[in-house]
Amino acid sequence: MEDMKHIESGHFYKYNPQDRQIIGNNTKALMTISKVKAIVRDHYDTVLEKALPDADFSQLNMVQKEQFYSAIVYYNSELKPLSIDQINQLKEETPQMFLSIEHQKGLQYLKGHLEAKDLDNERLKNVLKQDGTRQLFLAECQKDPQVSSDQIESTKQHLNQQRQKQDHYRKQVLTDYEPANYKEFSNEEYLQHVFSQTIMNLLYAGGRSQSDKKQQQEQKDTEWEMTKKQRENQKRRGTSKGLHL
Numbered sequence: 001m002e003d004m005k006h007i008e009s010g011h012f013y014k015y016n017p018q019d020r021q022i023i024g025n026n027t028k029a030l031m032t033i034s035k036v037k038a039i040v041r042d043h044y045d046t047v048l049e050k051a052l053p054d055a056d057f058s059q060l061n062m063v064q065k066e067q068f069y070s071a072i073v074y075y076n077s078e079l080k081p082l083s084i085d086q087i088n089q090l091k092e093e094t095p096q097m098f099l100s101i102e103h104q105k106g107l108q109y110l111k112g113h114l115e116a117k118d119l120d121n122e123r124l125k126n127v128l129k130q131d132g133t134r135q136l137f138l139a140e141c142q143k144d145p146q147v148s149s150d151q152i153e154s155t156k157q158h159l160n161q162q163r164q165k166q167d168h169y170r171k172q173v174l175t176d177y178e179p180a181n182y183k184e185f186s187n188e189e190y191l192q193h194v195f196s197q198t199i200m201n202l203l204y205a206g207g208r209s210q211s212d213k214k215q216q217q218e219q220k221d222t223e224w225e226m227t228k229k230q231r232e233n234q235k236r237r238g239t240s241k242g243l244h245l
Helices: 002-008 017-051 062-075 084-092 100-110 122-127 131-142 149-173 187-194 197-203 210-241
Strands: none
Touching: 017 062, 062 122, 062 131, 062 187, 084 187, 100 122, 100 131, 100 149, 122 131, 131 149, 131 187
């Protein structure tokens, strides 16, 4: 905390150039991480509240929200409100979302042999953008008799190589970065896990009234406006006074 006081009061010069560089880079990295996490969390909340408007996701952590998000985006891309009965039906009769030709194109895209414009399917493009939904796509491909195991394995190897490169870069930038580990699963197993009875009971334990939802949205809007004004004030101060390092 004492170090931060020195920085905040304009005494950054007390540190040697190397320490200044380290502190500056780490501070920027932490600020960036916080902003990205906030954006991702808000995006997850928006999607989940549209698809499951009567559920309360406040007690779920980011990993659980990401799992819900992946399932919703993959199986309910239009974000239509889902009832508990519809969710149970999804678990019992997990549908195939893409045709064999789309499986083939998707695998080629993931290996870098096709561009996004060649996919001819916006829903498929969106699914292949995110790690969680990509895993669901690969699991669906495994059940397609027209897709060979060699195709799937070569795609997985390519994705793993890309992920390792990204993880290596992130570890260099963020010292506490921990790469995500994805387990092998079928889509049926995934839905059974994400929409387990325990989790569903938690989500619908009390139910949320319309006034609760409105109040929560108003609070989010207020926080967003405050953050926006704070950024604008910081920019103005930086322009008028310059940096005191």
